[in-house]
Amino acid sequence: MGAGALTICHNKTAVQVKEDMKKMVHIPILRPRTVAAKHIKLFGATLSELKDKGLMEDNVPLVLRKMVEYLRKHALHQEGLFRVNGNVRAVETLKQRLESREEVDLLAESDSCTVASLLKLTRTRPNSILSAYRPKYQVGDDVSSSDMRDILQQLPEVHLSLLRYLCHFLTHVECNHKENRMTALNLATVFGPSVFQ
Template identity: 40%
Template sequence: MQPPVVNVTDCCLFLCSLKQSKSAVRLKEDMKKIATLPLNKQREATCRKVFGVSLQVLQQQGFTKNGIPLLVWNTVEYLTQHGLTQEGLFRVNGNMKMVDQLRLKYERGEEVELAKDADVCSVASLLKLFLRELPDGVITSTLHPRFIQLYQDTRNDAEKENNLKELIKELPDSHYCLLKYLCQFLKRVAEHHMENRMNVFNLATIFGPSCFHGCLN
């Protein structure tokens, strides 16, 4: 007795329906799990992108504190407590494996305890990485030409300083808050330059490219 002939089309339809059925079951189960999570856990489960996301999107998703991205807030707080006197702060790269692990935890929405999970140099590298991967720099690309023009201006320093203050005010709120927060922190770092060997010039050399994405392209 010959085996029954199986129509290829029918077989494909069966496999597709089976796959859809399994997917539907998995989706239903996942939705049940999400529904039982607290609201903050639901947000983490559905949206975990942290790096390479605009400041505005991070703010809309609630991944900020006092207008500052949570990752920046956490790393700056940690470095303020543990890293101000670290020699070569921001100049010496951290352990890249540790940096990748920290990044993955933030991307997954996992709880990160920097005091337990990291060291000063790795946290500093994580902060630099976050800033480098912003879609637009802390200083938005639309304002780059005017900042360069102001830098090249030959007028007296007092007038340039006033013009700089006015220009900075034109930044979007999220960028303005981040720039102000970073400057306040880096000022504290520079105040310890005798210990950490990071004066204003050294810090500007490191953070300039992160703040001015594409400025020299």
């Protein structure tokens, strides 16, 4: 084969690669939604909105319960739990699928890093225990344990139930800190801002 023939083959291959890349760029990240009416905002909704829509069980959002149960069963011993981030596209895809009310088998269709990353992003409005008590308390203030107890006793039952559920789960994570490297301090660093800011 001469130099001219190699150039033609090379050019055809380059054109084919470019065409293949164009096709890949146009592939949608998410599967198309079958029924748009089923899309419900789960992440960032208020607890009362979720309760009104029947998306709570024992004052804990069902979606949060599903993620916590998955992590409790399959990831408590995983080193880097809550430290190693899941793929951004996978996290967003999982979020959208859950909000589309698709049946998602987390064990078969996801991984613990993706689920843990989505759980870290989970917030409800208002996203802070102390936000209801400003300007008395500001970020960075030292709050005594008796002040914190008083604040917690004033929380609506739905917020207190959610906080109990989350703290109970994080206690299980911390009990396995020798394997997962998530001490109480590490967990406070990860979850503290979303709970207390």
